[in-house]
Amino acid sequence: MITLEHYLMVSGMLFAIGFAGVMVRRNIIIILMALELMLNAANLSLVAFSRFHVNASGTPNYNAQIFVFFIITVAAAEVAVGLAIVVALFRLRQTTNVEDITALKF
């Protein structure tokens, strides 16, 4: 029997992997992918919650599933903006490595 906890566990792991990716990776494209992972972790947990939150009438609570559609849209927009910024930066600096982006310093 796969319970809510299992889904949450997977979702938490996805989130952690995504966050680790953002922290550790140096290539901006990979970081963008890791970000997507984090958002999708949230999606997974929302859908799981929705499935297990059964109303009195027996239907799942659909709010969260609608929420997920919005998140997917938002994630797409975010990637578009992110890539645009990466392209702008690449034109100026010819790099996609965050370690090379050090014009601004403490």
Place this chain on the structure above:
Amino acid sequence: MSVRPGPQPLNLFVSYLDLLKLASPEAIIVLIALAVLTIGLTGDRSRTFPGIVAVVGIVIAIWTTMRLPQHANLFGGMLVISPLNSLFKIVCLALALATVPLAVSEKSMRNPGEYLAMLLLGTVGLLLLVGSEELLMIFIGLEVLGLSLYVMAAFDKTDARSAEAGLKYFLFGSTASAFTLFGISLVYGISGTTALNVIGLKLAMGSIPPLFAVGIVMTLIGFAFKIAAAPFHLWAPDVYQGAPIPSAAFIASGSKVAAFVVLGKIVLVGFAPAHGNAAWHSMLPGWSPILAALAALSILLGNFVALAQTNVRRLLAYSAVAHAGYTLLGLVAGGREGFSATLFYTTIYALTLIGAFAVVGIVKRETGGDDFQNFAGLASRSPFSAACMSVFMLSLAGLPPLAGFFGKFYLFSAAFRAGGNHGLLWLVVVALFGSFVSLYYYLNVLKAIFVDKNASETRHSSPGTHRFVANATIAVLAASVVLLGVLPDALAEAIAKSVP
């Protein structure tokens, strides 16, 4: 049938026209954004015309906001109209209005139409954020705002620093919003709803499960990022320094005000039962000790790092971190008084900071930089900007009789009163110590302006009209900072009345 635990069912009987009427400020701003975009694409590269259109549109939006009904609640809190929300929609629109002239007078701006369109879309994000009491809508508002701001930060495509600022803002911002989203998903999972007031009611009924606590913390992280509270402030110095000046001003003002309004609603309405206690001797787990720790850390770190800065924009960034800390005091204190103090302070702060950035913009156009040395001798070059800058700096430092002082007064007295037996005294002392430290670097800016000799060559003065637009903006902002210092009641009363 028993009472459904979920939010109220969607009210499908609201006619679309009614909805449009209630959401008219947002709708108008979207239309104006598209109009400005079209003008920017078709017309010449004149900066004045799209600016005028944007200003007119924002004024109309303010006017319609004033004419909204007193109370309305659509779709379980997705669009709430209340005196508080309307007031802060007006504040956000006013901040956008003050940013437009900055953008128009910015000479390096190559696509003013597109830029203003992004600014207006960001404003829509602000309005959505301020006007909703439901987590899904709040998240969408955050993202609409965030995406516009990322673009605005990276807008100057000729400047590597701008692109870098945009990238950093984007990376930190989207990580933080992922945290918020995950937090929201947990909150939703435990409470079964995304409407703030229902969450609050649910929580009040039983004990708080640990998963929910995780959700609270993650949600708070996202907002701590938006308001640039330490240790989630790392983006702020780079963005404030690297982004085009109007973008930095808007990020520092509008996005912060809206974030504080929403954060206040989330913690004081949604998470109210998980308040905890931040008093020195009776700490209880909950969000208020977390916010208190964030506040103390931000105040200390922001102020001390700001001491070492030689660039005025970076200095403003670190001081912004400290100010986020002060502002959090009101939320930690909680209650009506605390929340109104926070709202008052963040509004004042936003006005002041736009003004300060406007002066930085003028200095940068004239001397080609925004380090301390570029400010040297400003008093003799341009006594007017110097006087206004000193008003802004002294208000930030919290000297009477300027608005910033009253902001601090409201905040500190609210915190002092809160928590039985002056339990938050420790936080007040930290904040007072922080504002004492901050005086040093604000005075240093003034020292550069008034005392230091004019070292850098002035390159050129900007053309007449744009200079006039910038000066007028600064004058209005400085006047309002002084006026709100002499008569703080004008705003404080309005806020206090509107806070439920």
Place this chain on the structure above:
Amino acid sequence: MIAWTIYLTFAGAVIVLLLPRAFARWIALLAATAGFVVTLVTFFRPDVDLGHFTTVVRVPWIPALGMNYHLALDGISLTLILVTGLAAISAILFSWDVSERAKEFFFWLLLVVGGSYGVFLSADLFLLFLFYELVIVPKYFLIAIFGSTNKEYGAMKLTLYSFFGGALVFLGVIAAYVAGGSFDINQLSQFQFPSQLQWWAFPVLFLGFAVLAGIWPLHTWAPTGHVAAPTAGSMLLAGIVMKLGAYAALRVAMNLFPEGFRMWRTTFAVLAVIGIVYAAAVALRQRDLKFVIGYSSVSHMGFVLLGLTTANVFGVSGAVLQMFSHGVIGALLFAVAGTMIYRRTHTRDLDALAAMNLRRALPFAAFTFVVASAASMGIPGFSGFAAEITILIGVWKAYPAAVWVVGAGMVLVAAFTLRALKRSFFDDGLGSAALSAAAPGLSAGKISESSRDGRAALAPITVPEKVGAALLMFATVAVGFYPKILLDRIQPAVEAMRFLR
């Protein structure tokens, strides 16, 4: 009517900025004189009740918080307003030759003066704090732009100390407001604050204010600040600004928290005594004339604080009288050192001055300095004596042991004052052989040569300087001979304070 001191001064400040530079000093002088005349008229009017803190103006300002624009007057504030006017007029007269950025100079100067009037007249805690902070920033610019030795450091140090005090005061003000529910000083002084609050709020407030009065461990801003400041700046600092702290400590901290005062007064008395002796001892070792006077200020202000902590009528009245007296004397001393000597010889080094034979070159300056030193040492016939003897009577009643220590301190004061006097004016160029070792970088022969040749080149004392000095000398002598004129006005006001009852 007395409220016009504030309005006239601020109006003067604004007009100075608006009109051409040639008018600046005249307008400043006019504004300061007008304020002083208003004060004098009030001073000699028999129908003014000086025994109580009587309301002069009261206009609601921020009703939601209970803040009023509320000015009030009693004998204590009137005395201090009087000395503010005196110091302001003479400071302007002694800056008659300021030419660079003159408009700004007189603007900042008048802001300091106007803010001080405001502090002395405020009957609303909030208003008092507002004026108190309003004095600090102009003071910074006055010193940092127009000062001399190490000016930016001195100005910043002074300002940060003031703001540190201001932060403490702010905390105390919030505590008083939240607990007492009002900003009205008269109302709050009737309010019974809980002891626990008084226990911590009193020292916070008192120390916050006393920073500006130069209380011992936090006094170090005073000498450096005085030295860095332009002449008018040090005159205002010594004459007015240090009084702000002592006055507010009396009016607010002691008046509002009498219980806390009783718990802490011995501690602060000890600090005051240490301050008197320590500053006098340090002054004895200084070579810069302004440092000597700066430390003497700290020492004299120690008397004020000691008088306050006695908690009896004599001590406190004497403290107020000493505030007046030191305001006048301190301003006079700095005027001599800053304008009469330094502006002409470009040195304040006592050894260098010793070689210059200034007594012959600047007889009027010598005379003024003799008078000021005599008054500063507490020789009978000058205001310093009247004030210090009153304080000592009070101290004798409260802390008999302290009188002996303070007596030793007074000997030290006499010693360093005489030393400074002798070195600067009455050395007749003797011992210039020893000088070359003492003053590195300045060959003794050169100095005496230049002073011999340049004696004629030392510009004579100008008329404005003479008028300013005469004004201050007259004040110290008049009060010295007839202290009753002030004490009669101070004592009833002191007796009305709660901590005495």
